[in-house]
Amino acid sequence: MNEKIRAREVRVVDNEGDQIGIMPLKKGLSLARDKGLDLVEVAPNAEPPVCRILDYGKYKYEQAKKAQEAKKNQNVMNVKEVQMSVKIEEHDFNVKVDMAKRFLNNKDKVKVKIKFRGREITHKDLGYDLMEDFYAELEDLAKIESKPNVEGRDMIMILTPESDK
Missing domain, CATH: 3.30.110.10 (Translation initiation factor 3 (IF-3), C-terminal domain)
Incomplete structure (x- = not known):
């Protein structure tokens, strides 16, 4: 997230899901700051890594919600x-x-x-x-x-x- 991203170039996707393109990390960070959001690396193994502009707190909450839902639907067999x-x-x-x-x-x-x-x-x-x-x-x-x-x-x-x- 933000300054912790180590790649020089990143593929940036905005908060609506539209691809902005491949750009230097600094430009991606400035775009995210202009919108008042965070730049989050969602696919670190891609070439170049994919980063999304989004609210990190909201993203983390949604991921936790998905994990909880998956756990609820899991069938435990004794x-x-x-x-x-x-x-x-x-x-x-x-x-x-x-x-x-x-x-x-x-x-x-x-x-x-x-x-x-x-x-x-x-x-x-x-x-x-x-x-x-x-x-x-x-x-x-x-x-x-x-x-x-x-x-x-x-x-x-x-x-x-x-x-x-």
Whole structure:
């Protein structure tokens, strides 16, 4: 802004958005002062750098407003976890499915974890079957981000909410 601009020549754009042209920095600064405004470098990497004649305070306020609006429209996705065992009963399984449905409807990812205890780890096929059944219950709401895989004594699958139809 103003004297902090280091380029010798700049492309000047006035406060209405019309291009004035390429000129020495001093001439651009004097044009800005005549209008009672600031000369602000908006594209420093261009050749020559682009500077606008505008009210710097107002410009800063508008940039902050745009950033705030972008942040407001940003969708934050959390990862919720559902844990079960290979020996889960049908009712408990349905409770976990309902919990996952609620998470997916809130646009959160769901990490499904099956904990193997003792010698259960030798029956990984039961875990894969359980994961398939779990996904079959949620197929209309979710898609698989990462397929079931074994990490240590846990089998993990990650589901993401299906995009709005």
